Amino acid sequence: MLSSLHLIACWVVVIGNGIAGAWALASGRLPSLSGPQLWRFTAFVETSVFVQVTLAAIHLNAENRGPETFHVFYGVLTATTVGILYSYRHQLRGRLHILYGWGGLFIMGLGIRALVLL
Numbered sequence: 001m002l003s004s005l006h007l008i009a010c011w012v013v014v015i016g017n018g019i020a021g022a023w024a025l026a027s028g029r030l031p032s033l034s035g036p037q038l039w040r041f042t043a044f045v046e047t048s049v050f051v052q053v054t055l056a057a058i059h060l061n062a063e064n065r066g067p068e069t070f071h072v073f074y075g076v077l078t079a080t081t082v083g084i085l086y087s088y089r090h091q092l093r094g095r096l097h098i099l100y101g102w103g104g105l106f107i108m109g110l111g112i113r114a115l116v117l118l
Contacts, residue, residue, distance in 0.1 A: 002055065002058060002059040002062055002063075003059060005055055005059075006052070006055045006056055006059050007118075009048065009051055009052040009055050010052060010111060010114065010115055012045070012048050012052075013045065013048050013049055013052050013078070013107070013108075013111045014108050014111035014112055014115065015108075016041075016044070016045030016048060017045050017046070017049075017104040017105070017107040017108045017111065018104065018105065018108040019041075019045075019104075020038075020041055020042045020045050020046075020100070020104040021100070021101050021102065021103065021104025021105035021106075021107070021108060022101070022104075022105070023038055023041070023042075023101075024038060024042065024096075024097045024098075024100040024101035024104060025097065025098070025101030025102070025105075027097050028097030028098055028101065034097065042100055042104065045104070046082045046085070046086075046104075046107070049078050049079055049082050049107065050079060050082070052075070052078075053075050053076070053078075053079050056072070056075055068117060068118070070117050071114055071117040071118060074110050074111075074113050074114035074117065075114055077110055078107055078110045078111060078114070081103065081106060081107055081110065082107065085099060085100060085103040
């Protein structure tokens with residue numbers, strides 16, 4: 001069951017951050033696409049990264065097995081990326097669409113890479 005939840009959460013992270021990233025980049029060009037819904041959705045999918053990492057830790061602990069080194073690396077790197085994006089939001093206030101657009105697509109790529117290593 002934990003394995004299935006981990007996989008489902010991974011797809012939420014990958015697809016959700018891909019959508020949020022593309023949406024943010026598009027809203028930089030078309031301001032009508034921007035709004036509170038974009039930022040709520042972005043916050044939701046980026047928070048889901050931490051849910052995913054927590055599920056992964058519980059899953060590894062429940063099975064008493066060693067983690068796949070690079071799979072865990074990409075998971076931790078994804079959570080770190082969310083923290084970096086959040087920390088730069090004040091410095092890049094005028095370019096949040098670009099920051100979260102490319103950041104969301106980068107997180108999507110990290111998630112895909114972690115899935116390949118599963």
